[in-house]
Amino acid sequence: MEQQEFTLADLARILLDAAGAVEGAAFDEGIVDAELEQLGYDSLAILETGSRIEREYGITLDDGVLVDARTPRAVIEVVNAHLAARAA
Amino acid sequence: MTAAAVVTGIGVVAPNGLGADDYWDATTRGRGGLRAITRFDASAYPIRVAGEIPGFAATEHLPSRLIPQTDRMTQLALVAAEQALADSGVDPAAQPEFAVGAVTASSSGGTEFGQNELTKLMVRGGNHVSAYHSFAWFYAANTGQISIRHGLRGPSGVIVADEAGGLDALAQARRNIRRGGAVMVTGGVDASVWPWGLVSQSAHGLTSGADDVDRAYLPFDARAGGYVPGEGGALLVVEPADAARARGARVYGELAGYAATFDPKPGTGREPGLRRAIELALADAALTPGDVDVVFADAAADLELDGREAAAINAVFGPRGVPVTAPKTMTGRLQCGAAPLDVAAALLAIRDGLIPPTTNVSPESRYELDLVVAQARPARVGAALVLARGHRGFNSAMVVRAVA
The missing domain is CATH 3.40.47.10 (Thiolase/Chalcone synthase)
Incomplete structure (x- = not known):
């Protein structure tokens, strides 16, 4: 099975649907290491985003794995690791 | 104090x-x-x-x-x-x-x-x-x-x-x-x-x-x-x-009196609680019925419930004793939003000296209400009574009044 890649643009799109946009900041490379909570996304926003990623990509993220991934970069890495594991 | x-x-x-x-x-x-x-x-x-x-x-x-x-x-x-x-x-x-x-x-x-x-x-x-x-x-x-x-x-x-x-x-x-x-x-x-x-x-x-x-x-x-x-x-x-x-704020009016009562069990034949809510709210505001310039009715639009409300109003104010209105004919009943909206309307009626109308209604004479219909009625409004009933027995009444 070909491995999909989960990108910052994918995260931005899903986060926007799940929890709305951050006020006054573009969700781009400049915030890839910012803490999601500092950007205005609380634990429920992360939970909802994780649920949508699971549905769209057909993966299962363990409870808490996204809560521990505190930045966009960390979330992308976690999701890509799951996609790689599935493709292997 | x-x-x-x-x-x-x-x-x-x-x-x-x-x-x-x-x-x-x-x-x-x-x-x-x-x-x-x-x-x-x-x-x-x-x-x-x-x-x-x-x-x-x-x-x-x-x-x-x-x-x-x-x-x-x-x-x-x-x-x-x-x-x-x-x-x-x-x-x-x-x-x-x-x-x-x-x-x-x-x-x-x-x-x-x-x-x-x-x-x-x-x-x-x-x-x-x-x-x-x-x-x-x-x-x-x-x-x-x-x-x-x-x-x-x-x-x-x-x-x-x-x-x-x-x-x-x-x-x-x-x-x-x-x-x-x-x-x-x-x-x-x-x-x-x-x-x-x-x-x-x-x-x-x-x-x-x-x-x-x-x-x-x-x-x-x-x-x-x-x-x-x-x-x-x-x-x-x-x-x-x-x-x-x-702080020099503009004041619309005071929440001067309030009371809530509950209806007796259906079938007992005892009087519903609305009249008592009105009387207790007036007492809480230290006002007499004659001080009230308009009543904003609950207005269920049910023959029995309308009759009960008219009876409660008339028991306190006398037949055609006070202007009554139900501007909610223009909004529908907004559940818990209805009475706060009526309180807002009452405060604006105090401000402008204008009682908003009950639209579309031809008053049934047997209710003996002075219902403000068709168009707004100019009137000095110093105090207003707002009534609200909830399904299965809730009655609340609030008096708002102008602040000198």
């Missing part, structure tokens, strides 16, 4: 006007907001006419972050709260940390959000249900989201008593002010013009099945055939009179 609680800010979201100015302009001109339901195909439902707020797009009023986590009732409530605070001139951030609170009423919770998520649960499975379903449909969602958005950490709560709860919330805010709270955001906004919200109401058997908007909701009329539901309500900013005076 207890502090007088005065209203310094009004926010309105109503089917015939968004914002207090638009609502009051429409209401005093007799321009109603009932219409054939447009937000979903209601043709197969027992209710096909409602008071919808037309063209409300939450994204035009609220930050994007709040949209996925809120029901329409909360989106409307957030707009009303923002209006009320802006109108009052109160900046919660400039107040002591625990000095500003929120008490709202709720009747149904978030029926649109709830129905949509339960549909996903049953059709597509649990992993399709929004995480925000954990709170978005709660009764307390409006109080919570208003508090979070404006940083209100003072005494807060939510009251659930059907339509009567709208007055009970204002009364609870008044209690909090008397206990030393500085400022309260209070009132109610409901939004149940959605299948689940409507069938829940039609199950009572008290809603109107009419298709003609001008004949659908006719309280105190011989043709009365039930009420039309609507969405919206009002939120008020209430604070101690001396604090309002000290």
Whole structure:
């Protein structure tokens, strides 16, 4: 099975649907290491985003794995690791 | 000595006007907001006419972050709260940390959000249900989201008593002010013009099945055939009179008297509790019936319930003893939003010396009410009485009066 890649643009799109946009900041490379909570996304926003990623990509993220991934970069890495594991 | 609680800010979201100015302009001109339901195909439902707020797009009023986590009732409530605070001139951030609170009423919770998520649960499975379903449909969602958005950490709560709860919330805010709270955001906004919200109401058997908007909701009329539901309500900013005076705030009026009663068990033949609620509210305000210049009626548009309300009013004021009006003929019954909106209308009637009309109604003479119909009636209004009844026995009455 070909491995999909989960990108910052994918995260931005899903986060926007799940929890709305951050006020006054573009969700781009400049915030890839910012803490999601500092950007205005609380634990429920992360939970909802994780649920949508699971549905769209057909993966299962363990409870808490996204809560521990505190930045966009960390979330992308976690999701890509799951996609790689599935493709292997 | 207890502090007088005065209203310094009004926010309105109503089917015939968004914002207090638009609502009051429409209401005093007799321009109603009932219409054939447009937000979903209601043709197969027992209710096909409602008071919808037309063209409300939450994204035009609220930050994007709040949209996925809120029901329409909360989106409307957030707009009303923002209006009320802006109108009052109160900046919660400039107040002591625990000095500003929120008490709202709720009747149904978030029926649109709830129905949509339960549909996903049953059709597509649990992993399709929004995480925000954990709170978005709660009764307390409006109080919570208003508090979070404006940083209100003072005494807060939510009251659930059907339509009567709208007055009970204002009364609870008044209690909090008397206990030393500085400022309260209070009132109610409901939004149940959605299948689940409507069938829940039609199950009572008290809603109107009419298709003609001008004949659908006719309280105190011989043709009365039930009420039309609507969405919206009002939120008020209430604070101690001396604090309002000290900061030079414009004061609409005082929440001067309040009482709540409960009806006796059906079938006992004992008198319903509404008359006692009126008398107790007048006593609380230290007013006599002769001091009241207008009554905003509950206006169930049910022959039996209208008769009971007229009997209670006449027992206190005498037949045709006081002008009575029901501007909710222009909005429908807004559940817990109805009475706070009537309180807002009463305060604006005091300001402008104008009693808004009860539209479309030909008064049934046997009720012996001086019903203000057809057009607004100029009158000096120093004190107004607002009545609200909830399904299965709740009665609340509130007196508002001008502040010298």
